[in-house]
Amino acid sequence: xxxxxxxxxxxxxxxxxxxxxxxxxxxxxxxxxxxxxxxxxxxxxxxxxxxxxxxxxxxxxxxxxxxxxxxxxxxxx
Numbered sequence: 001x002x003x004x005x006x007x008x009x010x011x012x013x014x015x016x017x018x019x020x021x022x023x024x025x026x027x028x029x030x031x032x033x034x035x036x037x038x039x040x041x042x043x044x045x046x047x048x049x050x051x052x053x054x055x056x057x058x059x060x061x062x063x064x065x066x067x068x069x070x071x072x073x074x075x076x077x
Contacts, residue, residue, distance in 0.1 A: 041048065
């Protein structure tokens with residue numbers, strides 16, 4: 001990249017206020033992060049129910065150690 005590719009960049013900031021633009025990006029990213037967390041929490045990937053993501057539950061059911069741990073956890077509850 002050379003300096004000529006950024007020659008007109010200052011014109012963008014003459015159109016948009018940099019402070020308002022940065023605040024808008026910040027608020028959008030916070031909103032997007034919260035939205036993604038709410039979608040994931042409302043799906044099968046909810047990690048608050050049993051502390052183990054779905055992918056690990058399916059893989060771990062075949063191991064005898066995990067079955068013993070599940071039995072111990074059920075007894076503890």
